[in-house]
Amino acid sequence: xxxxxxxxxxxxxxxxxxxxxxxxxxxxxxxx
Amino acid sequence: xxxxxxxxxxxxxxxxxxxxxxxxxxxxxxxxxxxxxxxxxxxxxxxxxxxxxxxxxxxxxxxxxxxxxxxxxxxxxxxxxxxxxxxxxxxxxxxxxxxxxxxxxxxxxxxxxxxxxxxxxxxxxxxxxxxxxxxxxxxxxxxxxxxxxxxxxxxxxxxxxxxxxxxxxxxxxxxxxxxxxxxxxxxxxxxxxxxxxxxxxxxxxxxxxxxxxxxxxxxxxxxxxxxxxxxxxxxxxxxxxxxxxxxxxxxxxxxxxxxxxxxxxxxxxxxxxxxxxxxxxxxxxxxxxxxxxxxxxxxxxxxxxxxxxxxxxxxxxxxxxxxxxxxxxxxxxxxxxxxxxxxxxxxxxxxxxxxxxxxxxxxxxxxxxxxxxxxxxxxxxxxxxxxxxxxxxxxxxxxxxxxxxxxxxxxxxxxxxxxxxxxxxxxxxxxxxxxxxxxxxxxxxxxxxxxxxxxxxxxxxxxxxxxxxxxxxxxxxxxxxxxxxxxxxxxxxxxxxxxxxxxxxxxxxxxxxxxxxxxxxxxxxxxxxxxxxxxxxxxxxxxxxxxxxxxxxxxx
Numbered sequence: 001x002x003x004x005x006x007x008x009x010x011x012x013x014x015x016x017x018x019x020x021x022x023x024x025x026x027x028x029x030x031x032x
Numbered sequence: 033x034x035x036x037x038x039x040x041x042x043x044x045x046x047x048x049x050x051x052x053x054x055x056x057x058x059x060x061x062x063x064x065x066x067x068x069x070x071x072x073x074x075x076x077x078x079x080x081x082x083x084x085x086x087x088x089x090x091x092x093x094x095x096x097x098x099x100x101x102x103x104x105x106x107x108x109x110x111x112x113x114x115x116x117x118x119x120x121x122x123x124x125x126x127x128x129x130x131x132x133x134x135x136x137x138x139x140x141x142x143x144x145x146x147x148x149x150x151x152x153x154x155x156x157x158x159x160x161x162x163x164x165x166x167x168x169x170x171x172x173x174x175x176x177x178x179x180x181x182x183x184x185x186x187x188x189x190x191x192x193x194x195x196x197x198x199x200x201x202x203x204x205x206x207x208x209x210x211x212x213x214x215x216x217x218x219x220x221x222x223x224x225x226x227x228x229x230x231x232x233x234x235x236x237x238x239x240x241x242x243x244x245x246x247x248x249x250x251x252x253x254x255x256x257x258x259x260x261x262x263x264x265x266x267x268x269x270x271x272x273x274x275x276x277x278x279x280x281x282x283x284x285x286x287x288x289x290x291x292x293x294x295x296x297x298x299x300x301x302x303x304x305x306x307x308x309x310x311x312x313x314x315x316x317x318x319x320x321x322x323x324x325x326x327x328x329x330x331x332x333x334x335x336x337x338x339x340x341x342x343x344x345x346x347x348x349x350x351x352x353x354x355x356x357x358x359x360x361x362x363x364x365x366x367x368x369x370x371x372x373x374x375x376x377x378x379x380x381x382x383x384x385x386x387x388x389x390x391x392x393x394x395x396x397x398x399x400x401x402x403x404x405x406x407x408x409x410x411x412x413x414x415x416x417x418x419x420x421x422x423x424x425x426x427x428x429x430x431x432x433x434x435x436x437x438x439x440x441x442x443x444x445x446x447x448x449x450x451x452x453x454x455x456x457x458x459x460x461x462x463x464x465x466x467x468x469x470x471x472x473x474x475x476x477x478x479x480x481x482x483x484x485x486x487x488x489x490x491x492x493x494x495x496x497x498x499x500x501x502x503x504x505x506x507x508x509x510x511x512x513x514x515x516x517x518x519x520x521x522x523x524x525x526x527x528x529x530x531x532x533x534x535x536x537x538x539x540x541x542x543x544x545x546x547x548x549x550x551x552x553x554x555x556x557x558x559x560x561x562x563x564x565x566x567x568x569x570x571x572x573x574x575x576x577x578x579x580x581x582x583x584x585x586x587x588x
Contacts, residue, residue, distance in 0.1 A: 002129075002130055005130035005131070006114060006130055008130070009110065009130055009131070009133070009134040010107065010110075012134065012514065012517065012518075013103065013106050013107060013110070013134070013138075016138075016517075016518055016521045016522070017099055017102075017103045017106075017521075019522075020099055020521070020522075020525050020526065020529065021096070021099060023526065023529055024092055024095055024096060024099070024529055027092070027529070027533050028092050031537075
């Protein structure tokens with residue numbers, strides 16, 4: 001197992017979905 | 033019978049079969065998402081997972097449910113691949129490398145099924161069955177329910193609720209995808225697709241060489257691979273492999289499966305908005321673009337000998353990379369159908385299509401796959417195009433932009449514009465970065481226009497969740513694995529966020545009664561306008577890339 005690479009891709013997943021989450025949040029704020 | 037005649041007969045039979053399924057399947061789909069009655073198995077699942085089936089969600093909660101579900105799915109599928117050497121039925125496969133595992137997880141959760149691996153030498157049976165095939169069901173269900181929530185935006189008024197994601201996704205799986213996949217799988221298995229858990233067997237051939245024959249639960253995966261517009265095959269050569277696609281009938285049947293639900297969804301739309309003619313108008317748009325794609329690719333593949341190539345003339349077309357069991361006509365029909373939907377399954381090598389044939393395949397993908405598009409994705413894509421068309425038409429003739437009783441105001445147009453800008457920005461940025469960096473350039477095997485086409489095709493395919501590859505590009509390099517993962521995730525979920533935002537905005541409106549100033553969206557004129565808007569929007573966006581890639585190569 002390549003633990004460092006695993007953590008890297010777990011963080012990448014969090015980053016990708018975090019960005020998507022923030023877009024939803026941003027639109028909600030914009031709608032208000 | 034000539035290859036061309038066989039091809040046109042197949043296409044004609046396909047149109048007849050799809051037309052026969054349009055009303056019953058579309059009505060059934062509308063029933064699934066409008067009935068109040070739950071099946072016992074559904075009630076059990078709601079209880080098991082703790083779902084309150086009465087709780088309607090506003091658009092932002094609906095989209096957050098999708099994101100949460102997909103986030104967990106990516107991590108689960110990643111972990112499954114990384115741990116496969118410790119799991120049962122691994123067929124002695126080692127753990128999938130981290131970059132490939134992540135790219136594959138993002139790929140299958142987003143319905144893309146871009147494959148940077150050879151299934152028979154990388155994935156054990158357990159990962160294929162409980163990881164990849166499960167995601168082929170779930171990602172298809174997610175796409176479909178986004179379309180249903182979007183339709184509810186037109187149907188509902190003075191509310192900010194679009195339904196319950198968990199209920200919708202359960203119903204899509206239990207009532208539609210699983211039963212249809214079961215029937216489709218049995219038909220494929222009855223016609224020769226393999227279905228077993230046999231270990232790989234090594235035989236000695238007559239010449240003394242050793243050949244390893246793989247087994248696997250192929251037929252069951254094949255069915256949902258096509259019907260869910262996934263495209264990820266059990267084997268590396270996908271539907272060109274005889275265990276996945278044994279004969280010309282299964283080839284035709286697989287094309288039928290991948291077009292079945294996307295072409296029936298406009299009927300469900302018409303039924304839900306209580307105006308079937310609106311559904312006919314949208315399915316007409318889809319059919320026109322699909323037919324243009326089939327005719328275009330078939331023409332260029334069959335008439336490759338126009339330039340005087342003797343081999344191509346003798347072989348009745350451009351046969352490099354074509355599976356000989358299906359011929360150029362079977363390849364062209366499959367290639368057009370797999371690229372106008374978001375399927376990405378292939379029965380021939382797209383890199384070997386003629387420059388203009390390959391250019392049409394790339395253009396199909398760039399359309400945003402709305403003709404008929406991916407499962408659900410095609411429906412919400414074409415609904416947004418219809419909104420844009422109504423707006424453009426309204427500006428041209430001074431009429432109020434309205435669609436299905438809802439006003440198209442600046443707010444709705446902002447969502448539609450964001451939806452359409454997302455994919456070109458994601459695709460062209462990723463392609464530009466790949467061309468402009470050493471990491472991206474190192475994986476380009478074919479320089480010149482063909483190499484450019486390969487790069488643009490790769491990112492267009494990933495962003496539009498198609499998954500077919502042009503090949504000739506080293507996409508197994510870490511650069512393409514990692515950037516590709518982001519492209520797939522953003523290409524899938526950003527348009528879904530904007531589509532559901534638009535649906536939420538429409539649902540809050542009060543319905544507007546039709547008046548003399550309302551554009552009639554059931555007429556052939558409107559159908560023609562939507563087709564024109566699609567071709568102009570996509571053509572203008574991608575013209576530079578198409579001109580420097582396939583056009584330059586074809587005219588050289």
